[in-house]
Amino acid sequence: MDKTLFQHRSIRKYLAKPIEEPLLSHILEAGTRASTTGNMQVYSMVVTSDAEIKARLWEAHFKQNMVKEAPVVITFCADFNRFNLWCHQRNAEPGYDNFLSFVTAAVDALLVAQNVCVSAESNGLGICYLGTTTYMAEKIIDILHLPVGVVPVTTVVMGYPEELSELNDRLPLDAVVHYETYKAYSAEDIDKLYQQKENLPQTKELLELNKKDTLAQIFTDNRYKKSDNVLFSQHLLNVLHKQGFMNNEK
Amino acid sequence: MDKTLFQHRSIRKYLAKPIEEPLLSHILEAGTRASTTGNMQVYSMVVTSDAEIKARLWEAHFKQNMVKEAPVVITFCADFNRFNLWCHQRNAEPGYDNFLSFVTAAVDALLVAQNVCVSAESNGLGICYLGTTTYMAEKIIDILHLPVGVVPVTTVVMGYPEELSELNDRLPLDAVVHYETYKAYSAEDIDKLYQQKENLPQTKELLELNKKDTLAQIFTDNRYKKSDNVLFSQHLLNVLHKQGFMNNEK
Numbered sequence: 001m002d003k004t005l006f007q008h009r010s011i012r013k014y015l016a017k018p019i020e021e022p023l024l025s026h027i028l029e030a031g032t033r034a035s036t037t038g039n040m041q042v043y044s045m046v047v048t049s050d051a052e053i054k055a056r057l058w059e060a061h062f063k064q065n066m067v068k069e070a071p072v073v074i075t076f077c078a079d080f081n082r083f084n085l086w087c088h089q090r091n092a093e094p095g096y097d098n099f100l101s102f103v104t105a106a107v108d109a110l111l112v113a114q115n116v117c118v119s120a121e122s123n124g125l126g127i128c129y130l131g132t133t134t135y136m137a138e139k140i141i142d143i144l145h146l147p148v149g150v151v152p153v154t155t156v157v158m159g160y161p162e163e164l165s166e167l168n169d170r171l172p173l174d175a176v177v178h179y180e181t182y183k184a185y186s187a188e189d190i191d192k193l194y195q196q197k198e199n200l201p202q203t204k205e206l207l208e209l210n211k212k213d214t215l216a217q218i219f220t221d222n223r224y225k226k227s228d229n230v231l232f233s234q235h236l237l238n239v240l241h242k243q244g245f246m247n248n249e250k
Numbered sequence: 251m252d253k254t255l256f257q258h259r260s261i262r263k264y265l266a267k268p269i270e271e272p273l274l275s276h277i278l279e280a281g282t283r284a285s286t287t288g289n290m291q292v293y294s295m296v297v298t299s300d301a302e303i304k305a306r307l308w309e310a311h312f313k314q315n316m317v318k319e320a321p322v323v324i325t326f327c328a329d330f331n332r333f334n335l336w337c338h339q340r341n342a343e344p345g346y347d348n349f350l351s352f353v354t355a356a357v358d359a360l361l362v363a364q365n366v367c368v369s370a371e372s373n374g375l376g377i378c379y380l381g382t383t384t385y386m387a388e389k390i391i392d393i394l395h396l397p398v399g400v401v402p403v404t405t406v407v408m409g410y411p412e413e414l415s416e417l418n419d420r421l422p423l424d425a426v427v428h429y430e431t432y433k434a435y436s437a438e439d440i441d442k443l444y445q446q447k448e449n450l451p452q453t454k455e456l457l458e459l460n461k462k463d464t465l466a467q468i469f470t471d472n473r474y475k476k477s478d479n480v481l482f483s484q485h486l487l488n489v490l491h492k493q494g495f496m497n498n499e500k
Contacts, residue, residue: 002254002280002368002369002372002373004252005280005283005284005365005368005369006279006280006283008283008284008285010285025423028423028427029256029423030252030255030256032420032421032423032426033255033256033258033420034255034258034364035258035260035367035377035378035379037379037381038381038469038473038474039418039419039420040469040474041420041421041425041426043426044426044427044428044432045426045427045428046427046428046429046430046431046432047427047428047429047430048429048430048431049430050430053430053431077432079426081435082425082426082435082440082443083469085435085437085440086440086444086466087466087469087470089437089440089441089466090463090464090465090466090467091463091464091466091467092464092466092467092469092470092471093470093476094470094476095470095474095475095476095477095479095480096474096476096479098476098479098480098483099483099486099487100384100385100479100480100482100483100486101474101479101483103356103384103403103486104381104384106353106356107360107381107384107403107404110357110360110361110364111360111363111364111379113361114284114360114361114364114365114368115255115364115368117285118252118255118364118365118368119252119255122252123252127285128285129285129287129361131287131288131354131357134350134353134354134357135350143431144428144431144432145431145432146432147432147434150432153353153357154357168289169289170282170283170289170291171282171291173275173278173279173282175291175332176282176291176293176294176295176329176332177278177294177295177296177297178294178295178296178297178394179296179297179298180296180297180298180299180300180303181296181298181303181393181394181395182294182296182327182394182395182396182397182400184397185331185332185335187335187339190332190335190336190339191339193332194336213340213341214340214341214342215340216336216337216339216340216341216342217340217341217342219288219290219333219337219342220337220342220343220344220345221342223288224288224290224345224346225345226343226344226345226346226348227345227500229345229346229348229350229351230345230348230350230497230498230499230500232350233348233349233350233351233498234498236349236350236353237349237498247480248480248483248484248487249480250477250480
């Protein structure tokens with residue numbers, strides 16, 4: 001029944017074949033069936049297939065070619081704009097311009113995104129999430145004309161896969177599950193839980209290629225560096241201010 | 251294939267029947283197959299079934315009885331603690347004590363949560379998300395012994411449904427989908443998109459019960475009040491500081 005979930009791999013190469021209707025709408029509709037806080041549906045999906053707009057998104061997303069090549073790019077947004085407009089038209093004073101409301105709306109958007117991906121994959125399509133969305137939120141807001149009350153939280157490219165990649169490795173289930181309460185990891189636990197990942201052939205190739213001693217260093221020094229994280233944290237907090245989600249005083 | 255997604259309803263009444271192994275592990279494993287930023291898996295699932303600990307969680311979650319009654323309560327956490335420990339043991343200096351890293355880890359945790367829910371439902375179980383997690387994060391951190399680097403972002407109760415509720419209404423797909431770029435809503439759009447929801451029999455009952463003129467007022471005045479949102483925003487930002495995710499300066 002949930003076989004689709006176990007078959008997930010991120011697809012980075014797509015066929016030049018559009019996603020036909022009514023399949024696309026069916027997939028988006030599957031998104032809307034996800035749980036949503038108080039049934040407020042405080043999210044939006046911006047579905048982009050126009051080549052010119054995709055080219056601008058490609059630039060924002062660190063020029064990852066799948067953004068140009070996939071027929072559809074979906075930007076999932078935390079969105080209180082629509083809900084706020086409704087409140088104003090109904091003689092109600094919305095109080096959703098604060099950090100908690102951003103998080104509430106972001107949770108909504110992310111559950112929708114995962115439903116969309118599961119539906120797409122169960123219908124023979126491939127997907128890939130773009131983590132660059134939160135780094136480049138300001139530029140994406142500009143490209144997609146997102147108003148105050150709307151912040152992009154993730155992006156999914158979608159289309160027919162050119163090739164199925166291998167399933168990605170995962171840590172043993174023990175690594176990410178705690179029973180009853182959180183159990184502190186001992187140094188031995190950490191060694192054991194990361195052992196399989198560290199011994200993969202592709203890990204050894206990566207270490208040689210990057211001239212690093214440990215896989216962890218490839219993350220801290222190359223892929224997810226402190227200086228980038230700090231810079232993008234500042235950008236993202238500025239975006240939350242600008243989009244009206246940081247009025248946290250009475 | 252994706253029928254499960256279209257059958258989702260939140261379940262608030264559960265049978266007193268435990269979730270057997272290996273089903274529970276299968277469902278948690280389905281969670282781990284979700285996309286994760288850079289394959290870092292910066293999340294944890296805390297699976298609580300002990301009656302005493304559930305009673306403490308029940309109190310934190312505004313005494314919603316399903317927290318006591320469901321056999322399993324899963325708290326999904328943004329978790330850089332494990333990854334940071336690994337980095338330190340591998341001569342790598344982690345730079346993940348900032349807001350961007352919190353958001354990255356929260357995205358990870360939420361995609362896992364939705365996979366877990368889809369897997370559970372496809373295996374005959376019911377689930378309900380608890381939005382109270384972000385309001386009461388500090389208390390939940392205390393109950394579950396979450397260390398620095400770990401923040402709860404959502405909670406799911408899970409078990410065999412006592413009864414299947416009706417499917418919840420949703421806004422028309424048009425309301426939440428924008429093509430190419432975001433389209434501003436006119437006042438007429440808003441009226442049209444909320445019309446169906448406003449005309450539901452249960453909406454009319456709610457208005458009478460709450461002595462309100464509009465459904466929007468029930469949200470702004472009763473369910474999701476500005477004063478609560480502001481207070482919980484302050485709490486949540488304090489939690490991010492305390493758990494080590496707000497070092498956003500070089």
